[in-house]
Amino acid sequence: MRIADARVIVTCPGRNFVTLKLVTDDGVTGVGDATLNGRELAVAAYLRDHVVPVLLGREAHRIEDTWQYLFQGAYWRRGPVTMTAIAAVDTALWDIKGKVAGLPVYQLLGGRSREGVTVYGHANGETVDDVLAEVGRFTELGYRAVRLQCGVPGLSSTYGVSGDRMFYEPADAAVPTENQWSTAAYLDFVPTLFRRAREEFGPGLALLHDVHHRLTPIEAARLGRALEPHGLFWLEDPVPADLQEGFRLIRGHTTTPIAVGEVINTIWDCAGLIREQLIDFIRCSVVHAGGITHLRRIFDLAALHHVRSGSHGATDLSPVCLAAALHLDISIPNFGLQEYMRHTAETDAVFPHGYHFADGYLHPGEEPGLGVDIDEDAAARHPYRPASLPVNRLADGTMHPW
Numbered sequence: 501m502r503i504a505d506a507r508v509i510v511t512c513p514g515r516n517f518v519t520l521k522l523v524t525d526d527g528v529t530g531v532g533d534a535t536l537n538g539r540e541l542a543v544a545a546y547l548r549d550h551v552v553p554v555l556l557g558r559e560a561h562r563i564e565d566t567w568q569y570l571f572q573g574a575y576w577r578r579g580p581v582t583m584t585a586i587a588a589v590d591t592a593l594w595d596i597k598g599k600v601a602g603l604p605v606y607q608l609l610g611g612r613s614r615e616g617v618t619v620y621g622h623a624n625g626e627t628v629d630d631v632l633a634e635v636g637r638f639t640e641l642g643y644r645a646v647r648l649q650c651g652v653p654g655l656s657s658t659y660g661v662s663g664d665r666m667f668y669e670p671a672d673a674a675v676p677t678e679n680q681w682s683t684a685a686y687l688d689f690v691p692t693l694f695r696r697a698r699e700e701f702g703p704g705l706a707l708l709h710d711v712h713h714r715l716t717p718i719e720a721a722r723l724g725r726a727l728e729p730h731g732l733f734w735l736e737d738p739v740p741a742d743l744q745e746g747f748r749l750i751r752g753h754t755t756t757p758i759a760v761g762e763v764i765n766t767i768w769d770c771a772g773l774i775r776e777q778l779i780d781f782i783r784c785s786v787v788h789a790g791g792i793t794h795l796r797r798i799f800d801l802a803a804l805h806h807v808r809s810g811s812h813g814a815t816d817l818s819p820v821c822l823a824a825a826l827h828l829d830i831s832i833p834n835f836g837l838q839e840y841m842r843h844t845a846e847t848d849a850v851f852p853h854g855y856h857f858a859d860g861y862l863h864p865g866e867e868p869g870l871g872v873d874i875d876e877d878a879a880a881r882h883p884y885r886p887a888s889l890p891v892n893r894l895a896d897g898t899m900h901p902w
């Protein structure tokens with residue numbers, strides 16, 4: 501069974517997505533997400549110019565060999581563009597293998613290790629009262645875990661807070677929007693948010709927070725310590741993970757669990773964090789970390805070191821990525837939590853899928869393969885629109901991580 505066709509589909513049903521669709525000479529199709537927020541066309545070009553020509557005619561069952569061919573064969577290893585392109589091929593090949601076997605992909609990965617995939621929702625708001633009202637809505641929907649992001653008094657914009665609560669989308673303009681940041685105002689405010697949340701919702705609900713790479717290690721240590729009384733499930737991306745020694749300092753000062761990984765692309769970029777047990781949750785995704793094959797390798801390494809999974813699942817990861825994540829999540833021994841931000845109805849219409857939410861869990865469904873597809877006619881009705889992620893500046897104009 502050989503790969504006979506490979507199509508790179510760029511569509512914008514509310515936001516941009518890049519999808520690779522492979523077709524075998526027997527007519528079996530497989531899909532892989534190739535979306536890299538704000539850099540979509542770089543991955544589309546990488547796929548079209550450098551990957552599709554070497555895929556045509558290859559044996560579709562050889563997933564590992566194809567992964568190694570694309571990774572080693574590039575010579576220029578790693579990086580988000582390369583790893584997203586490889587991920588798309590890998591995911592599509594798993595989809596094909598599942599369809600040929602007549603089994604959902606999770607069965608090929610060893611079968612179920614749990615009954616459902618626990619997910620967390622996003623409670624965002626301008627004020628503490630707004631955020632707590634959102635948390636209440638999520639608990640009514642059955643969620644067991646919620647991430648809280650709130651406007652910081654004195655700041656005009658804060659990560660995670662936008663006009664549309666249900667369908668948060670940070671890539672909001674062709675030329676990056678400029679946001680404003682003050683670490684002092686933020687550190688002063690965040691413990692109040694979580695104190696109020698615990699007072700209102702009690703100890704049972706898992707509460708999470710994303711710092712979005714904005715602190716230094718000592719500032720993160722202070723925040724982790726201040727949040728300890730409120731028992732967070734995790735504190736995400738407290739600092740950029742470029743200087744990984746910094747996590748030793750955070751670790752030395754706080755027992756608040758740390759989650760990292762959404763901008764990490766390979767096992768070599770997180771092996772140190774995992775081996776030294778400097779983090780508690782690894783948040784890499786299928787689409788940005790080389791597909792199901794490579795993400796499973798990362799999760800296996802993590803399992804040896806008491807690190808659990810916490811896959812990134814923002815709206816810029818397409819339903820194809822979410823479906824693939826669920827097959828991994830349900831099968832691995834060290835599952836932690838899955839991020840779930842609902843896609844818009846327009847996006848769901850372009851990507852018909854079998855996964856579904858019930859009682860705080862997502863379920864991958866029982867369709868052979870990944871259980872997700874792209875409706876190419878619907879996709880064609882939504883042409884690409886340039887959109888960039890924002891940037892951040894301090895009050896004096898200094899650039900700061902967004």
Ligand code: CS2
Nearest residue numbers: 537670710762813814816839
């Ligand atoms: C975020 C993302 O979901 C998260 O945890 O950090 O929303 C992130 O900002 C986007 O995926 C960037 O594309």
Ligand code: MG
Nearest residue numbers: 710736737762
């Ligand atoms: Mg994040």
